Amino acid sequence: MKKRIAVLGSTGSIGTQALEVIQAQPDAFEVEVLTANNNADLLIQQALQVKPNVVVICREELYDQVFDALDPHNIKVYAGKNALKSVVQMDTIDVVLTAMVGYSGLEPTIKAIEAGKNIALANKETLVVAGQLITDLAREKGVNIYPVDSEHSAIFQCLAGEFHNPIEKIILTASGGPFRGKDRQYLSTVTREQALKHPNWDMGAKITIDSASLMNKGLEVIEAKWLFHLQNQQIEVIVHPQSIVHSLVQFQDGSLKAQLGLPDMKLPIQYALSYPNRLKNNFPRFNFVDYPQLTFEKPNLETFRNLALAFAAMEQGGNAACILNAANEVAVSAFLDNKIGFLQMSDIIESCLAKVAYIAHPALTDYVATDQETRRIAQEMIKL
Structure with missing residues (x-):
């Protein structure tokens, strides 16, 4: 039986490599769902190649472009984050590959686990932000999480x-x-x-x-x-x-x-999708x-303080790793936009860990609030 795969974040680095792996193993895998945030052109190109049942474009203003391109090919098109959280629960999905970037992967992964879908996890931030919640839920639902x-x-x-x-x-x-x-x-x-x-x-x-x-x-x-x-x-x-x-x-x-x-990321991608089997391939x-x-x-x-901050957040537990992740996402974005220097990223993360309210036993609503508060404080520091 072929495994039917949902690829969340199909236009990113992991997503594009995952589609190469899937296409190279047509007897083992088929694509059921593709999702992307805003790269409508590549999403359309991928969908025309692999013919999924459903695609989701998260940026709702891009819906018409994707719909007009794919509807003639009998590919269902949806838009928005709520649509993303719904499609991962489809009965026709066997494995959800979470290749979205950052915090955005958390809620779709939770919805997929709640629906009993096995997870091929490329979105490490999901476990960083809410490791206890995710692993408890996976255990409750009998879901396997295969690392990518x-x-x-x-x-x-x-x-x-x-x-x-x-x-x-x-x-x-x-x-x-x-x-x-x-x-x-x-x-x-x-x-x-x-x-x-x-x-x-x-x-x-x-x-x-x-x-x-x-x-x-x-x-x-x-x-x-x-x-x-x-x-x-x-x-x-x-x-x-x-x-x-x-x-x-x-x-x-x-x-x-x-x-x-x-x-080469293709080997761990293939292993996560094919486990417990090892499939023959032509990788170098x-x-x-x-x-x-x-x-x-x-x-x-001492030089690379971010690693030390991550160990400290893990030791602290609670919502500390959620603070670490949110502050880092804001800091990296600011660095990429040339708004701050390389070393300032660590300063922002450390300050957020000190300023954002600590919660020892957070629920999902606490994680959401922590993420939002941390981003607000980090953005204020960048604007100073």
């Missing part, structure tokens, strides 16, 4: 066949980004163009900036806690510039298992001879 991030996919793959064996710790690897080894004086003058040049990965703008500041690794630390039911002290980060070892698990007997491969293969040296070093938490 390369690091979490690596952990998941290392745990295959080991689920009965207690984890001593996990080690998430980080490339170090384009500014590995640089000091704060250097970072004080870097430009958005420099920050967008990642040495190993081809990603969207937001995640590329997060990688340059090591916030991406901080978000992944928090995501890993919830995905794998870990204690805070069981998670470590190591900088691995070659991005070949995607992460490691250490078991209670001291054995380490690692997953290796070339830096890793050759040890091409990488005679694999190196590892400690992350510099």
Whole structure:
């Protein structure tokens, strides 16, 4: 039986690669739903290629353009965020791939889980913002969450066949980004163009900036806690510039298992969609001879403060990670718009963590209010 996939955020970096994976495996997958925020042209192009049952364009003013292009092809078209939250509950969907950027992925993911849909999770912010709520809900509904991030996919793959064996710790690897080894004086003058040049990965703008500041690794630390039911002290980060070892698990007997491969998101995407099977593909293969040296070093938490702030937010718990995420999204957007410098992103995040009201046991309404309050305070700081 083919798995019927809903791709949320199909026009982004993960979404476009996911469609390549799906199209390369026509006997295993078919596309049921495509959604996009505002890239109507690419959404139309994708829909004409893969012929989904439904598409959703979140920007309602773009509805007519998408409808006029796709209605003659018997593809249903809806618009708006409420439509997005409705279509993920369709009976004809087997797996929802959440590839939306940032906080926007939270509520559609909740609706999909409530409808009993398995989740291929590429939107790490969902677990960062509301990890306890999401994992409790998934457990209640009997829903599996399959990680798409390369690091979490690596952990998941290392745990295959080991689920009965207690984890001593996990080690998430980080490339170090384009500014590995640089000091704060250097970072004080870097430009958005420099920050967008990642040495190993081809990603969207937001995640590329997060990688340059090591916030991406901080978000992944928090995501890993919830995905794998870990204690805070069981998670470590190591900088691995070659991005070949995607992460490691250490078991209670001291054995380490690692997953290796070339830096290519298609493999973790395919594994999340096809689990528990491994499908034959023509992805480039890793050759040890091409990488005679694999190196590892400690992350510099004093220079790259975002990673330290993420660990602190995880330790604090409650809505702290929600504050961290919202402040970071505003700060990254401001940096990309050349409104603030690279180091100011950490200042804004730290200030928001101090100023926004802390809630020890938040409900969904608290997360929504926290996100809104944090964004307001962060925007005010940027305008000063």
